[in-house]
Amino acid sequence: MPNAETAQTAALTKTLERALVHAKAFFEGLGERRVGSDLTADALRRTLGKPLAERGVDPGQVIDELVRDADAGLHASVGGRFYAWVLGGSLPAALAADWLVSVWDQNAGMFAVSPSSAIVEEVAGGWLKDVLRLPEHASFAFVTGCQAAHTVGLAAARWRVLNRHNWDVEKDGLFGAPSIRIFTSSECHTTVTRAARLLGMGSGCVEFIPADDQGRLPPEALREALKTHAGPKIVVLLAGDLNLGVFDDFERLVPIAREAGAWVHVDGAFGLWANASGRRRHLLKGVEACDSWATDGHKWLNVPYDSGIAFVADSEAHQAAMTSRASYMMDEGVAREQVDFNPEFSRRARGFPIYAALRELGREGLEAMIDRTSDHCAAIAAGIGALDGAEQLSVPEINQALVRFLDPKPGATEADHARHTDAVIARINADGEAFFGGVDWRGKRAMRISVSCWRTDEADVALTIEAAREALAAV
Ligand SMILES: Cc1ncc(COP(=O)(O)O)c(C=O)c1O
The missing domain is CATH 1.20.1650 (PLP-dependent transferase-like)
Known part of the structure; x- marks a missing residue:
């Protein structure tokens, strides 16, 4: 050398x-x-x-x-006792593969530019559709996160629903186009609206339908709302909301959306992974009949940031919305070209950590991780909820739950309970044994319990409940 x-x-x-x-x-x-x-x-x-x-x-x-x-x-947050937000950690093989992605420093735009990066995405995309039980023919894109996956899914939706109205949005843009409306539940994550803004449809096009007392989109309300708009329509359904991990009723809602000619997109940032679990799969019944799905690798799959995935059943719409070519690109046509499906041109080789995580886990390991973290969430919610002065607000079916802390003074108001809840959260966090966040939920202040890291174990659960007990006693 x-x-x-x-x-x-x-x-x-x-x-x-x-x-x-x-x-x-x-x-x-x-x-x-x-x-x-x-x-x-x-x-x-x-x-x-x-x-x-x-x-x-x-x-x-x-x-x-x-x-x-x-x-x-x-x-x-890569340890076992971080429960604020839905962050997840990094599995060993996923982390090491991510390091190598930086060592190799490939541009994963096309096969010609980095052959292994292209093929690893072909393979990992197939595995993902398999474990998430999505249609085999769906196309996919490995993007930076679920918001980016929403943007891809909704871009494909925008292309298709306007195409049905004889409008070519990729060529003619949105000025003068028939106006699109997006229908979703009041529990919908804010990133769906931002994706709509990024796509030029504006936040005003999103209509929020009040969720029922279970946090789900009521089918009759969706049917009525869809009647109010004659133009192109998109419905966004939730596979696991941020607070309770609630799932919309796909089996009932998808036919209603179809009848109205709407495209159905799914926000499954973490909840889509419940389809990998035999015990939890029933929550997602009918989800495979939707048109596009957005999820994250960096949450429940436990690969490092930045990792989101979009799946689109209508591959023609997906490619029409995303593709881009230049004469110097050496399109050999021998492999799936990422540039046809992704919004970026040059991009990080995001397939490798996902490929590594799925190989490390296998089907059994993935299912075990989804079930284990969900069970730990249930144990923490029940354990803290049983403490004197605490109230369990939800019994989780997946890995998200809520509790709150009640101000013991006689005649305490909701505002007092809210202050008390925030004070207990602050105390737990200050003590440093665990970390939680708060949320406003149906007129109450609550503490979110999100268990998404592969490392959380029984000892962490016990330490966490003890940390909450000590904080409650101290506040
Ligand atoms: C339900 C839901 N949807 C979408 C998102 C956005 O995901 P990302 O931050 O990966 O863009 C989140 C993030 O917390 C979420 O919880």
Whole structure:
């Protein structure tokens, strides 16, 4: 090897070895470190906010100092006791594959640009449709997250529903086009609206139909709402809402949407994964009859960020909405070209970590992870709910639940309970054994319990309930 190349390789491997030392220390210290960072933005600005020097710094030193300065501002969300939001952690093979994605630094735009990246997506896409029980013929896109997957699914929907009205949105845009309405439940995640905004349909096109007392979209209300719009229609159904993990009734809703000529898109950011579990699959009955589905790899599948997946049954609409070509691209036509399905041109090879996670788990391991995390969520909700001064607000069917804490003073109002709930959450988080977030839910303030990390175990469940007991006693 020429000298310069030897030196370059030595610099790369030496720096990666530093990163590995820090990674090991991070994982080995995970059990002891506080779960949520309590560092202020100003404290982090003081450590990370250095002036950019004229002269560069040794790469190993950059990494050492980056870790030193950033460490206390990291949440231990890859550990077993982080329950705020739906974050998930990283399975070993998924994490290692993600490192290699950076080492290989492929541009996964097309087969010609990175052959293995293209084929790994072909294979992983097939596996995903299999474990998620989606139609074999559906096309797919590996994107940055569920919001991006919504954008892809709704772009395909926009193309198809306008095509049925003889309008070519890809050529003529939306000025003068028949107006599209999106119908969904009041529980719909905010990212659906943002996808509609990004696609030029505007937040005003989204009509929220009040959910029933189970948090589901009422079929008759959908039928009536669809009658109010003669133009192109899209229905967005939920496979697992953020608070209770509630599923819309696909079997009843999809035929209603079909009758009205609507495209049906599914927000299954995490809930779609329940289809990999024999015990939980009944919650998704009929979901395979929809037109497009959005989910995340970085939540319940436990691959590192950024990882979302869109599936589209109508591959023609999917490609029409996404494809892009230039004469220099070397389209060989021998493989699935990612550029036909993804919104990006150059892109990270996101298939590898998903491929690695699915191989590490196998069907059984995936099912076990979905069931285990859901069972732990139920145990935490029941355990905390049984504490004096706590109230369990939901019995989870998947990995999301709510509890709250009641102000013990006589005549306490909802506002008092809300303050008390926030105070207990803050105390648990400050104590550092576990980390939760709060939410406004049906006129109540509640604590969300989201168990999405593969690492959560029985010991974490017990420690978490004890942390809540201590916080309750202290507040
Ligand atoms: C139900 C639901 N849909 C969509 C999203 C958006 O996912 P992402 O942050 O991966 O874009 C989330 C994120 O929390 C979610 O919980």
